[in-house]
Amino acid sequence: MPRPSPAVLGGLCLALCATPTGLSNTLPEILPVASPGRATDLLDQDALSARLLGLAAGHPDRAQTFLLGESRGGVPIEGVRLSAGEDSIGKPAILLVAGIQAQRVFSATMAMVAAEEAAATYGLTDAKHLLDFATVYVIPRLNPDGAAARFESVLMDDGATGHNVDNDRDGHKGEDGPVDLNGDGKITWMRVADPEGTWIEDPFDGRAHVEADASHGERGLWKIVREGLDQDGDDQVAEDSAADGHVSRNFPAGFEEHTAAAGFFAGDEPEVRAMMEFVVEHPEIALVVTFDGTDNLKSKPDTEEDPAGGRGFGGARNLPNGKVLQSDADLLAEFGRRAKELRKDSPAVDAYPKGSFQRWMYEARGILTLDMAAWAMPTEAPKPDADAEEDAGEEPAEEAMEESAKDEAPASWREASEDVGRLAWVDATGNNDRFQNWEPYNHPTLGGVFIGGWSPYAQVEPPTNEREAIATAATSFLLSLGEPLAQVEVTSFTAKKLSRSLWRVEASVENNSLLPLITKSGARARTTRPARMELALPDKATIVAGEAKQLIRQLDGSGGRAEFTWLIDMNSPAQLGLKVTTDHAGSASMTCTEEDK
Amino acid sequence: MAISQINALLAATLLAIPALAQDPSGVTISFGDSEGGFPGLGAGRAPVVEIPWNRLVDSDQLYRDLDRLCAKWPKMMSYEVIGHSVEGRELRVYTLNNPDTGAADTKPAMWIDGNIHGNEVQGGEAVVYTAWYLLENAGHNARVDSLLARTSFYLLPSVNIDGRASWFADAHNPHSSRTGVKPTDNDRDGLFDEDGPDDLDGDGQILQMRKYVPGEGTHNLDLNDPRILVPIATNDTGAKGDWIMLGTEGIDNDGDGRTNEDGEGGYDMNRSWPAMWMPEHIQRGAGPFPLYWPETRCIAKFLVEHTNIASFQSFHNNGGMILRGPGAESYGTYPSADISVYNEIGQDGEGLLPFYNYMIIWRDLYSVYGGEVNFAYETLGIISFTNELWTSDRMSPDARYGQSQKDRLWADDHLTMGAGFVDWHPFEHPVYGAIEIGGFRKDVGRVPPSYLIEEMLHRNALFCIRHAEAMPEVQIQSTEVTDLPGGLYALDVTFKNLREIPTRTALAAQKGIGMPDRLELTTERGSTEVIAAGFLRDKYRPNRLDLVENNPASIPLESGLTSRGELTLRWILSGQGTVQVSWSGEKAKDVTQEVEVK
Numbered sequence A: 001m002p003r004p005s006p007a008v009l010g011g012l013c014l015a016l017c018a019t020p021t022g023l024s025n026t027l028p029e030i031l032p033v034a035s036p037g038r039a040t041d042l043l044d045q046d047a048l049s050a051r052l053l054g055l056a057a058g059h060p061d062r063a064q065t066f067l068l069g070e071s072r073g074g075v076p077i078e079g080v081r082l083s084a085g086e087d088s089i090g091k092p093a094i095l096l097v098a099g100i101q102a103q104r105v106f107s108a109t110m111a112m113v114a115a116e117e118a119a120a121t122y123g124l125t126d127a128k129h130l131l132d133f134a135t136v137y138v139i140p141r142l143n144p145d146g147a148a149a150r151f152e153s154v155l156m157d158d159g160a161t162g163h164n165v166d167n168d169r170d171g172h173k174g175e176d177g178p179v180d181l182n183g184d185g186k187i188t189w190m191r192v193a194d195p196e197g198t199w200i201e202d203p204f205d206g207r208a209h210v211e212a213d214a215s216h217g218e219r220g221l222w223k224i225v226r227e228g229l230d231q232d233g234d235d236q237v238a239e240d241s242a243a244d245g246h247v248s249r250n251f252p253a254g255f256e257e258h259t260a261a262a263g264f265f266a267g268d269e270p271e272v273r274a275m276m277e278f279v280v281e282h283p284e285i286a287l288v289v290t291f292d293g294t295d296n297l298k299s300k301p302d303t304e305e306d307p308a309g310g311r312g313f314g315g316a317r318n319l320p321n322g323k324v325l326q327s328d329a330d331l332l333a334e335f336g337r338r339a340k341e342l343r344k345d346s347p348a349v350d351a352y353p354k355g356s357f358q359r360w361m362y363e364a365r366g367i368l369t370l371d372m373a374a375w376a377m378p379t380e381a382p383k384p385d386a387d388a389e390e391d392a393g394e395e396p397a398e399e400a401m402e403e404s405a406k407d408e409a410p411a412s413w414r415e416a417s418e419d420v421g422r423l424a425w426v427d428a429t430g431n432n433d434r435f436q437n438w439e440p441y442n443h444p445t446l447g448g449v450f451i452g453g454w455s456p457y458a459q460v461e462p463p464t465n466e467r468e469a470i471a472t473a474a475t476s477f478l479l480s481l482g483e484p485l486a487q488v489e490v491t492s493f494t495a496k497k498l499s500r501s502l503w504r505v506e507a508s509v510e511n512n513s514l515l516p517l518i519t520k521s522g523a524r525a526r527t528t529r530p531a532r533m534e535l536a537l538p539d540k541a542t543i544v545a546g547e548a549k550q551l552i553r554q555l556d557g558s559g560g561r562a563e564f565t566w567l568i569d570m571n572s573p574a575q576l577g578l579k580v581t582t583d584h585a586g587s588a589s590m591t592c593t594e595e596d597k
Numbered sequence B: 001m002a003i004s005q006i007n008a009l010l011a012a013t014l015l016a017i018p019a020l021a022q023d024p025s026g027v028t029i030s031f032g033d034s035e036g037g038f039p040g041l042g043a044g045r046a047p048v049v050e051i052p053w054n055r056l057v058d059s060d061q062l063y064r065d066l067d068r069l070c071a072k073w074p075k076m077m078s079y080e081v082i083g084h085s086v087e088g089r090e091l092r093v094y095t096l097n098n099p100d101t102g103a104a105d106t107k108p109a110m111w112i113d114g115n116i117h118g119n120e121v122q123g124g125e126a127v128v129y130t131a132w133y134l135l136e137n138a139g140h141n142a143r144v145d146s147l148l149a150r151t152s153f154y155l156l157p158s159v160n161i162d163g164r165a166s167w168f169a170d171a172h173n174p175h176s177s178r179t180g181v182k183p184t185d186n187d188r189d190g191l192f193d194e195d196g197p198d199d200l201d202g203d204g205q206i207l208q209m210r211k212y213v214p215g216e217g218t219h220n221l222d223l224n225d226p227r228i229l230v231p232i233a234t235n236d237t238g239a240k241g242d243w244i245m246l247g248t249e250g251i252d253n254d255g256d257g258r259t260n261e262d263g264e265g266g267y268d269m270n271r272s273w274p275a276m277w278m279p280e281h282i283q284r285g286a287g288p289f290p291l292y293w294p295e296t297r298c299i300a301k302f303l304v305e306h307t308n309i310a311s312f313q314s315f316h317n318n319g320g321m322i323l324r325g326p327g328a329e330s331y332g333t334y335p336s337a338d339i340s341v342y343n344e345i346g347q348d349g350e351g352l353l354p355f356y357n358y359m360i361i362w363r364d365l366y367s368v369y370g371g372e373v374n375f376a377y378e379t380l381g382i383i384s385f386t387n388e389l390w391t392s393d394r395m396s397p398d399a400r401y402g403q404s405q406k407d408r409l410w411a412d413d414h415l416t417m418g419a420g421f422v423d424w425h426p427f428e429h430p431v432y433g434a435i436e437i438g439g440f441r442k443d444v445g446r447v448p449p450s451y452l453i454e455e456m457l458h459r460n461a462l463f464c465i466r467h468a469e470a471m472p473e474v475q476i477q478s479t480e481v482t483d484l485p486g487g488l489y490a491l492d493v494t495f496k497n498l499r500e501i502p503t504r505t506a507l508a509a510q511k512g513i514g515m516p517d518r519l520e521l522t523t524e525r526g527s528t529e530v531i532a533a534g535f536l537r538d539k540y541r542p543n544r545l546d547l548v549e550n551n552p553a554s555i556p557l558e559s560g561l562t563s564r565g566e567l568t569l570r571w572i573l574s575g576q577g578t579v580q581v582s583w584s585g586e587k588a589k590d591v592t593q594e595v596e597v598k
Helices: A006-012 A045-058 A106-121 A144-151 A270-281 A326-340 A357-363 A386-392 A396-408 A418-429 A464-479 A520-525 B003-021 B059-072 B122-137 B142-150 B161-169 B294-305 B336-352 B361-365 B372-379 B405-415 B450-469 B506-511
Strands: A063-070 A076-082 A093-098 A135-139 A189-193 A199-202 A205-211 A222-226 A285-291 A369-371 A435-443 A447-454 A488-497 A502-511 A531-536 A542-545 A549-552 A560-569 A577-581 A587-591 B077-084 B090-096 B109-114 B152-156 B208-217 B219-221 B229-231 B241-248 B309-317 B321-324 B357-360 B383-389 B421-429 B433-440 B474-484 B488-497 B517-526 B529-536 B545-547 B554-557 B566-574 B577-584 B591-597
Touching (some): A076 A106, A199 A222, A205 A418, A357 A369, A488 A587, B059 B090, B059 B122, B077 B294, B090 B122, B142 B450, B309 B450, B372 B383
Parallel strands (some): A093 A285, B309 B383
Antiparallel strands (some): A063 A076, A189 A447, A531 A549, B488 B566
């Protein structure tokens, strides 16, 4: 593998940590580890298990824990099943998965808060509750090995847990990983003066770095590498971490073969295999919610036209490409609109990244995933709130500041990098521990270097003072998702006498929820089962026309309808029944009535 | 170990092995001539283990035959259970190796499997035959001994061992039981495997159904042979036939208006490998995710863990093909150096296997996503072939003989006395009323008749052996010490791969699959020290040295030794003494040699 460039490292760490920066020696306020009693603390694995057990103990009738599988490191992956009342036929389920991307440690807390609230609020009002609509499977942390890094004495957020790659191909795996040289408890970055360096300081803020642009006469000055040593004596620094594959990139949808971060082969990571097996074993799953980094409630996905109907769907030979079919994208947009009302805005990222759980669910299983990312560091300083803005009128002072910034800009073709914006946010909010200023360090093989840059988790972990609101928004969103689930209803079932014992029987079946019985992707993938309609005939009845059993292959959302007609020879319709069952959209039945004459 | 020592060991082995041809009772088997063995010459010879090669046998018998080989040659062959099928049958990998020349995993190995499609049964026999042929001739044939001295074989006769068992035990046709037997809801009605074909007449075969509908049909009976239905040509005259075809023998078991739409299983284990795996709507039969079924999963684990596998063969039926990837056009092409190797072996295969064509899966057959041989090459970097065993072209080598139904019936009438065709006979069908059931039996069409089975097995086994002989073999060609200025020495060592298959396929080198080869120098005695090293690109201009950047005593070689390729490494040394130079790698036996530096 070629020596990783800082850009590649940025990609490895989630495409979110971008370029390096650093930390002070004190344990930063932004990264407190669980202190019992606070519902929105970060949860290490023991705390998470305790929280799950607590939930099950507190609501034994509604919450039962289950074991999904084991991580590569042998840690149990636990879940909790939330339900209320008797399981009715076809009762849909929502699958909530958090802690997929290793860095998203807080997402497990969000999932636990949402699960606890879902259990605790059941039965408090007369309004129909989430658990009346659906069973909820909550897997708060699919990737416990990844999250464990957050609770180590030295923090690093590479996010990898797979072990099948020998990055420097020297026959030893993981022998030259990063090292906390300056003893600040963080793996950050080293800035090394090097004639082959490609980075320069950002002219807008020298703490940030941008790649030199030779076409504008710039020459790179710095190499930026992970904080570490050359432990295996191959002249490369920190080039072979113990772990490589990312759970969040190992699913068989857009899997990037022969890419270390994607893992050895699709589905190779045990967490991924366990998750996929669970999904296949639970056809009642109608909708997936993730608290991850792929916020498709914010970002607008690339779309393509719905395929024409029929097997193969005309364009089905076009290989899956990460795009969302237009009708499904419209649904995502509607959920996005609903979610937006619940939370503060923050930057959006790639909706269905390659090898992600979300993409596999969509392309191979035909089920929508709604992903709500906890937080991403803003790329600008906070704006004064609305009231202050009104008081201040035109904000001349701010304009003047922008003007002066422009005056200082040394190259008019350049714009300030996103990191400059993030640093402005850091400065304005006093979150100084999220970035460590570049400090000189005497490296044993590289000589004089600077260590600094973004501290681990700095760009993905929400500030303490925002966590409550984030968890609340996530909870409200989850609680709102029962009502949109597809639900079959028999809206009429009548018979009209045509002759002495021959009846014309008509029925209509509807779905009045937002979600269709089957998404466009689900119809294309042929994974979600159609609804099954079946007549229960009275004794001695004979069907003269029509089929007793039929599949209902689609019911659109918001009023989708299927109609059926039979001619049946029978004495009376009073004993004629109709039953519609599904895996994931409930069931309905009705006894036939004689049509009003 | 020095080459001379290896040769000595080899010689010892050659002397030792003939003893294996002795019956445990102590009676020496008579081979009829001084050379012995059972190489494919018939006069006066008898194999040590008689296996009737004119039969196709069920899953249990397949293992029993292999177990007989293990019992007769316990040192050379044994098995391990690597997993279990859906129905709990053992998946056994038989390892064939001569331990006198090293453990199996120290040698390049060939993987051979068969029968991943349950109905494509003869692949199982082809695996057994390959093992049998090698064992029968070990100790009698220098090429076999040479092959077993430097390579090993991992043999899994029946991947879809449940499907095989079902094909033999239950009513089937030539095409059914391709799938494994995990219940699967093909018609998506919530019921599993509830409406498969039915053996309505109870004869153990799944045949065809036809119905007499005078003046309303799509077919007429052939005037010369009423067993044959002839379709009415579409024309403007409105002519109708007297017969209709009703498809495969069966009824509508689940009352949904369709017949035979949800039979046993309903998936394809050769579409479930994680190489360009695609979901069901792109690749029918792929299942929900790669390696979903236990058979595929345990094989993948074995392949990943056995990095010494350098050749891969999978046996299917039918059509007479020697297939290589890519499985899909969108993959692009394989690296040209690897294609050359494929071509060499594949084209030899066309000579070994009359009526077989060497083909590219997507281009010459159809697109396959998630194929097993694609995983073997595209993910693991192993040269891999799929053979489609048997083609009915072989029924007669006479070009005047065709493949029409008439020709097939003629052959059945004259060469198997009509045993292969069940004549049409009446049956009262619950939906269609009076119908007729008839057609070819399950063991006609996709498998050869008994008298042609042995030839098919033999030729395919020898294709495998030809492929196995191409697995890399590394030799230290020469070592030469010369004086350099300043009292230093240059040690030039030439490493050569004697065989067609490179020690690292071009794909493996490109994608970083597996570990690079390694060239090493260690000091045995004396005060020799490695100062530098470089690859000598021009022996007449020794200053043209591609210097090695790090650790010149242990040099990774990502591109390996190419097909019959050699390279010369120059180590620059100080001090006199004895050093050991070596090549090591995943896909060939390691070689070392001592050199005096003085």
